[in-house]
Amino acid sequence: MATQFLTMRLAFVFLATLFSLNSCNSDYSPKPRAYHRILFPEKQYSLSATQGCPFTFEIPQYSQLLDDTNKGSQPCWKNLDFNAYNARLHLSYFKISSEAPLEQLTEDARSFVFKHTAKATAIDQQPISIPETGVTGLQYTIQGNTASNIQFYVTDSEKHYLRGALYFNERPNLDSIQPVLDFLKTDIQHIINTIRWK
Numbered sequence: 064m065a066t067q068f069l070t071m072r073l074a075f076v077f078l079a080t081l082f083s084l085n086s087c088n089s090d091y092s093p094k095p096r097a098y099h100r101i102l103f104p105e106k107q108y109s110l111s112a113t114q115g116c117p118f119t120f121e122i123p124q125y126s127q128l129l130d131d132t133n134k135g136s137q138p139c140w141k142n143l144d145f146n147a148y149n150a151r152l153h154l155s156y157f158k159i160s161s162e163a164p165l166e167q168l169t170e171d172a173r174s175f176v177f178k179h180t181a182k183a184t185a186i187d188q189q190p191i192s193i194p195e196t197g198v199t200g201l202q203y204t205i206q207g208n209t210a211s212n213i214q215f216y217v218t219d220s221e222k223h224y225l226r227g228a229l230y231f232n233e234r235p236n237l238d239s240i241q242p243v244l245d246f247l248k249t250d251i252q253h254i255i256n257t258i259r260w261k
Contacts, residue, residue: 103246108253113141116156117223121257123250131155143254148243149232152251157224168224172201172216175228179209182235191217191255198258208235212244213251223260227251 108121111128116139122128125147131140131154139156157163176186184207191200200217216226229247231240 101242101246106249106253108257113139115139116141117158117261118156118225119257119259119261120254122254126250145247148247150243150247151230151232152247152254153228153230155226157226159218159220159222159224163224165218165220165224168218168226169201169216172214172226175226176203176205176214179205179207179211182209183207191215193256196259198255198260200255202255206237208237210235212237212240213248215251215255217255217258219260225258227254 104125107124109124111120111122113119113128118139122143123145125145127144127146129142129144130136131142137155137157141154141156143152143154145151157168159165159168180186183205186206187204189202189204191198191202193199197219198217199220200215202215203213205212205214211228211230213229214227216224218224229244229251231243233240237244
């Protein structure tokens with residue numbers, strides 16, 4: 064009787080092991096982490112309200128242009144808020160002068176961009192040249208999980224200089240913000256293309 068009990072027990076262990084091994088052969092794998100689907104609005108633009116400033120441009124209707132009220136901000140520094148995407152485009156205007164020469168302003172812009180080198184996987188530079196409106200400059204695309212992925216400056220090389228930097232108000236994760244970044248990149252390009260100096 065003891066041997067019969069031992070045989071049944073061994074048979075049970077054998078069958079349990081067999082079923083366990085068989086269940087491990089399925090094609091099951093956990094689902095990859097996903098992000099919420101984002102529905103983007105239709106792109107429509109209107110002229111920015113930049114009274115008292117020597118420039119205008121067109122902004123998306125789903126954004127809000129506000130004065131920069133941070134300590135140390137100067138007149139004609141603006142923030143273009145994309146509240147639905149938790150993003151802000153910081154815009155800093157400088158009048159080119161002996162106190163703020165163009166060479167120093169462009170070097171400052173470059174320095175701000177290359178502060179992201181530690182987290183960046185690549186930094187691409189694209190020249191901006193719109194002769195019909197007197198706008199030249201440089202646009203930087205910073206790849207990787209950096210605080211800012213798009214920065215630019217534009218100038219007329221004589222009087223006006225405007226610098227822009229896009230930031231998201233959240234922990235940098237390019238995988239999650241990439242669709243929004245691509246969407247806003249088009250808006251930033253539209254802003255650059257519609258800049259007019261006064």
